[in-house]
Amino acid sequence: MTSQPQRVLYIVSLFPCWSETFIVREIEQLLAHGVDVRILSLKRPSETLVQARAAALMDRVVGPPSFPAALVAVTMQVLRRPLRMAGVLGTLVAQLWRSPVSLAKSLVALWRGIGALPAIRRQDPQLIHAHWATYPSTVAWALGRLADTPFSFTCHAHDIFIEDQLLRRKLSDAALAVTISGFNRRHLARWGAAEAGERLQVVHCGVDFAELPAQESARRDGAIVSVGRLDPIKGFDVLIAALGTLRERGVPFDCHLIGEGPLRPRLEAQRRSLQLEPVLSLPGAQPQEKVRSALVEASIFVMPSVVTPEGNQDGIPVALMEAMACGMAVVGTRVSGIPELIEHDVSGILVEPGDSQALAGAIERLLSDAALRQRLGAVARERVRQDFNVAAETRRLLSLFGRALHPQGAADAR
CATH class of the missing domain: 3.40.50.2000 (Glycogen Phosphorylase B;)
Structure with missing residues (x-):
């Protein structure tokens, strides 16, 4: 030893x-x-x-x-x-x-x-x-x-x-x-x-598993949350495009995109062009306590990571781990090490990066199926407890x- x-x-x-x-x-x-x-x-x-x-x-x-x-x-x-x-x-x-x-x-x-x-x-x-x-x-x-x-x-x-x-x-x-x-x-x-x-x-x-309790009863139907630096690798423009698709389909939701970064002006312009201001908030960087409250209250967590033309990409986003530790149903993408954290249809849902239609479909599937959210969230929490x-x-x-x-x-x- x-x-x-x-x-x-x-x-x-x-x-x-x-x-x-x-x-x-x-x-x-x-x-x-x-x-x-x-x-x-x-x-x-x-x-x-x-x-x-x-x-x-x-x-x-x-x-x-x-x-x-x-x-x-x-x-x-x-x-x-x-x-x-x-x-x-x-x-x-x-x-x-x-x-x-x-x-x-x-x-x-x-x-x-x-x-x-x-x-x-x-x-x-x-x-x-x-x-x-x-x-x-x-x-x-x-x-x-x-x-x-x-x-x-x-x-x-x-x-x-x-x-x-x-x-x-x-x-x-x-x-x-x-x-x-x-x-x-x-x-x-x-x-x-x-x-x-x-x-x-x-x-x-x-993640500090002990500080991220699962509180299923607190979740609001239709509430979506995503957390991360407003940076190209996060793919938040793809998320906003997917939200626009959901709005066109008449799917009820509200989304909080928490974070700050260089893409804020571009993302705000995209939100305006799709008329998503009533259902998409961009509150900026928040204290950890407020981030955790958002994780407890939302129905699902979405991390739409992409690979940039230069080859830059996420590792395994910590915010994704935190959401899973809270027992949330999550949507991620097949980028970098994310499939090592999320097993598709077992501990979350994976879609191809940059595909806003597939992302919209995954979000709609989870929002419409409470039993699926609960099953995926329970497995996700155990996955993080064991290996993250x-x-x-x-x-x-x-x-x-x-x-x-x-x-x-x-x-x-x-």
Whole structure:
């Protein structure tokens, strides 16, 4: 049996971040297991809505230092470890020179990461772990080399579907690489996932199952809810088109589309053109308590994820897991790892991405059949309890952290 780490540094682009509640839950679970987790945020806090659970972790956050402080830290690092610094910078330039924007952002992130080294050294982390295979894991890789500390990272969606920021190098050098679905693991084959072997593992993003009770009696007939960033990968334009079809068919419904993002003006224009204002609300980002109330009250949850022309797509949306944990009947699409969560006609309904007519048909089917909603919702809740429960998934991650730090001990235990 391998021992778990006592001190772990998490690196993220921005903390707190409204759309990354899964990271908050993971850190909470690690703290509950006695791990001292500190968080390096590569950007200063900027979000107007901060969830209460994220706010409770702010005393653990190290932000980007001031320019003078960063300059001193970087200068000291150059003087102490000139060859390591040259190696890190040389690797970044060699790998990213064809993408000058990514290179420039990586250098800025590295500047901020090295600038935070004095604060990081006070914690003396045994492991540096990053979420996302882009700038956070680049900084984790670099700090690992500069501080002689093992690093690991979790990759999710766009960071591997449309980006390649030293992925092959990171998979090779990481003590542990984690991804959130079997689909992602197969996708990573192009960057040497096979060579990573057991160092590449699937750990699902999880939900706090205990805080998502099923309340079937509270559900309103005809109520639809969807939650997510107003981003092209979510396919909310397809959902609005499907709602327009339902309106034409005379199907009674009201829909709440909760979230904020760059597509708001376009989605509002589409809502106006289809005259859906009375039955489709766009309330923006909401506190977690209001999101959960919406999940409890609605009849069905819809997540119309798509694949963009660039190849970007969802991982497995956490909002979809939360809805299923509440015992909701859900509609999803056959995108990325979503079929690993939803078995068609068993724990939900799956349709092809981008097909608004099929989506309308699935929604109408569920709205008209209470028994089907109840059957699918019960199976969905059990599916999440078994395989997408944050408590169990974090215990698995913690075990993998221990194996990464003590690979010989893990081999002996086998």
